[in-house]
Amino acid sequence: SDYLKKLQQMIVAAGMENAAAPVELLGQQIFSFIPFPAFWLYVLGQIPFFGFMFEGPKQALFYLGLIVLGFFFPTLRVRDAIKKRQEAVVLALPDSVDLLTISVEAGLDFMTALHRVVEKQRPGPLREERERFFRQIERGRTRRDALKEMAERSQVDDVGNVCSALIQADRLGSSIAPVLRMQSDMLRTRRMQRAE
DSSP, rough: HHHHHHHHHHHHHHTTTOOOOOHHHHHHHHHTTHHHHHHHHHHHTTSSSGGGGGTTTTHHHHHHHHHHHHHHHHHHHHHHHHHHHHHHHHHHHHHHHHHHHHHHHHTOHHHHHHHHHHHSOSSSSHHHHHHHHHHHHHHHHOOHHHHHHHHHOOHHHHHHHHHHHHHHHHHHHHHHHHHHHHHHHHHHHHHHHHHH
């Protein structure tokens, strides 16, 4: 059950909840760890250069390596989707937080400002996460819980930092505008460092 929870977290982080279920992915892994090694053993067995892999005690290690690769092969697509999604979030986040900061400093409350930003934002993973945040709020979740869930779902450090700062500001009852300004500056600095 712990492994299924881990698979569920991966599927959510990849934005593939409608395309795959953790039980299906586990089934693909179990099915894959036999045909995958058999296929590669057949292919590599036909190439004389790889003959040394089928000699002596090292062949057991080679078989074991292929079985492990076969088991994790179905998750490669999910991991690739997670990486692409996270990259898209990291690219979109600084401009989005800038716009949110300007809106809050102009006098809008946080939720109205965030709603405006989501409306003007291009379609993408960050917009999807924020729309989901609003759906959570509509279902009666507290803002803190919805922010915490967004950070956990995205599995992006920058999103986690912004959400943590907002939760802290909400808990202490302090103004959100200075917190957003500080986060905005930090995100822009990190983006420049990544570019360098």
